[in-house]
Amino acid sequence: MTKIYCTQCGQPLSISAKQCTECGNQYPFKTLTLNAKESKPFDSKELKAFQKAGGKVKTSWFQKIVTLGIISLILYLVFSPSTPLTxxxxxxxxxxxxxxxxxxxxxxxxxxxxxxxxxxxxxxxxxxxxxxxxxxxxxxxxxxxxxxxxxxxxxxxxxxxxxxxxxxxxxxxxxxxx
Ligand SMILES: [Zn+2]
Structure with a gap:
């Protein structure tokens, strides 16, 4: 399990902490970045809370490729010319x-x-x-x-x-x- 600490005072915190329980820092995860592997144990709700408290989440290459693929597919479906009639x-x-x-x-x-x-x-x-x-x-x-x-x-x-x-x-x- 990835441990998360307040970047100001070092207090261990829950990932969905809204502020530091020790020093009262409103953005306890500022300058903290989780890579794809570190963010894996957390669900999307927890990661959202983490980002709201100043943290950053890096997306993996795989995720980027999947996202790009989905966007391309949507663009293709929206803009592809309709097939000509026989x-x-x-x-x-x-x-x-x-x-x-x-x-x-x-x-x-x-x-x-x-x-x-x-x-x-x-x-x-x-x-x-x-x-x-x-x-x-x-x-x-x-x-x-x-x-x-x-x-x-x-x-x-x-x-x-x-x-x-x-x-x-x-x-x-x-x-x-x-
Ligand atoms: Zn703190």
């Missing part, structure tokens, strides 16, 4: 964006026709359909929704839109709802 993932992402804008174009036209447009809730139903006709840029969107009728009653409905995909826009050429 062509398949890019195509899937492009398709998802197109489907989303087709859906929005149809929703916009539907909401023009509703009594209470703000009341609309899209159900993301299994009966929803988005059909892409890549040949002629003709799309078909079918969505299920709920909205308030003129009496303020929430009712289920289904809308079907025919759309043309032109440039980066969707133009609704036909709409029917029931």
């Amino acid at each position: 062509p398949e993932e890019q195509a899937a992402e492009a398709k998802r964006l197109l489907e989303s804008s087709a859906r929005h174009a149809c929703q916009y036209q539907l909401e023009q026709r509703l009594y209470v447009p703000d009341s609309v809730e899209y159900l993301n139903d299994t009966l929803d359909r988005i059909v892409i006709d890549q040949g002629k840029n003709n799309w078909f969107v079918q969505l299920n929704y709920k909205s308030k009728n003129r009496m303020g009653v929430m009712l289920r409905g289904q809308v079907q839109c025919s759309l043309i995909h032109k440039g980066d826009k969707f133009i609704v050429t036909g709409i029917s709802s029931k």
